[in-house]
Amino acid sequence: MSIKIDKEKCTACGKCLKVCPGSLIYKDETNKAFIKYEKDCWGCTACLKECKAGAIKYFLGADIGGKGACLHTIQDKDLLHWFIVKPDGKEEKITINQKDANKY
């Protein structure tokens, strides 16, 4: 489990570097973000939620049952949209209002 950062989409804002609780993300020579310590990712998704460009995607390693799907988020005021995109391009979306408490 780790993250992938799409260099094309990255706007070099630096927010993901700042917020990663393991400080695992660094800037390359063009100031774009890359994950330097891929295997040290905890999977907290803090970086996804910071990324307004939708450039960061989270995936499960094959060792824990990953099959190539990726997760990313888009924040729209109180709504946090979670997108899961499967390798065949099929997408599932779950929207959570962050003001609503869990039912469980």
Next chain:
Amino acid sequence: MTLEPKILKTDILIIGGGTAGCYGALTIAENSSVEVIIAEKANIKRSGCLAAGVNAINAYINEGETPESFVDYVKRDSDGLIREDLVYTIAKRLNKVTEKIESLGLPILKDENGKYVSRGKRSIKINGENIKPILAKAVEEKQNIKILNKVNIIDYIVKEQKIIGAYGFSIEENNFYTIYAKAVICTTGGAAGIYKSNNPGFSRHKMWYSPFNTGAGYAMGIRAGAEMTSFEMRFIALRCKDTIAPTGTTAQGIGARQINGKGEDYVKKYGKPTTPMRLYSTVMENRNGEGPCYLQTVGITKEQEEELYKAYLNMAPAQTLKWIEKGVGPADENLEIEGTEPYIVGGHTSSGYWVDTDRATTIEGLYAAGDVAGGSPKKYVTGCFAEAEIASIAAMEYIAGKKLETLQDSEIDQKLREVDSFLTRAAGPYTIEQVEEAMQKVMDEYAGGISTGYIYSKKRLEIAKQRIDELVDISKTLKAQDLHQLLFIYEIIDRLDVCKALIRHLEARKETRWKCYQENADYPEKDDANFLKYVNSRYENGEFKILLREPVERDDIYEH
């Protein structure tokens, strides 16, 4: 590359800006004009245990419960051995700190009468995805709190048996910090990465506890000679297979039972369903060929499934991703569960600093709260808030009339040279990663990890001790190419010191008090006559001195 020395001064230094650290700083800022520095090795917005969120407030006194009944529960669940004074002082504050975090913006589910909706006797329902940013924002708004993000603290400064500050370095700039303070509060959290994890390959950090909590506070305390307690009461979580996501949301939320591979309800075969017993029964069923074990979710409604997807996204998104990626959710397939590797974490069990009722450690000027403070299991988030409040108030009282003490430049230079040596030396025979892997393998095989079913013996511990001592020597030859590698080296050094203490504690408890957490093969029975006591230790002149201490009652005010 070498580091530039910088000197900072403050009234109270808080080490670690996680759950307890942020709440402690906020307590001080709202009640005084005392100046605070929070030194945080990442960034307080998402650092610590709450990075991904949390699924519920699990320490709250619901209607029908009392602080007294809370203490009784924690004592029962911990086989009779807790510091009742510590748990009781926390219990009395739980509801107040919950109201505080709600006032800062945490959504809590309420019924039509405006009352919190309970999730069991001591739990309430929230949306905890954003809890850390909410807390961090409140801290950032306070004028008298200075936040040092990306600064890793490596040791206390001790002068005449008193803590007068701490040393650290930045992982972004070439700065070596000497921070002087009238009092220090340690809130660094517990220790993960001591044992080989469930997923030791690519997903090695897909663990329950924060992999970035590497026992720095324990290790600094050990090195400074602070008394520590109950390291042998390790915490091992029962979690969803592979994703290591919490099970409580499913078990308590929809009332799912634990079943074995034959579909039998197995926990009751082993005794009362305490937290360690739910884990132990699962380990035993697997050992007896009755596994895999599951939470029985088949048959829940699609609406319930949808709510579970959301609840997991709010704290452990890997689990929802796994369900959706597989195309089969919990309504159609039971949720497999497993035990994690052991962690040292005083918010769930009792490991940590031996503190008095005010959370003062045994070294003057040093206070501890949260996962790094021992004696009071089942703090969870609100218990860490409550404990941080107690420690902060005590630290504020302590510094009244106190002046800063400082060092000679030559003393700072000596510490700076030690840190620089990792950056300037030629590479030794092994890499940082190899030492980490070796440590985790040794602890797994010889100090009761997953591979031995969590059981240990004196013979095995002797091998562990010898191997860890060898790794300590190797750690002194490690080379850092950059500041992040310097951080990795200090994280290894800290965890090796925690291993040394842990091995001594496991050996010293010559009984078996907690299944899995502390299961001594040489002494498989509980021995109340000799061991209804706290196993404490103090590191002096290169040796751990073990002390057995008598139970402290709930109305006692314990003083060192």
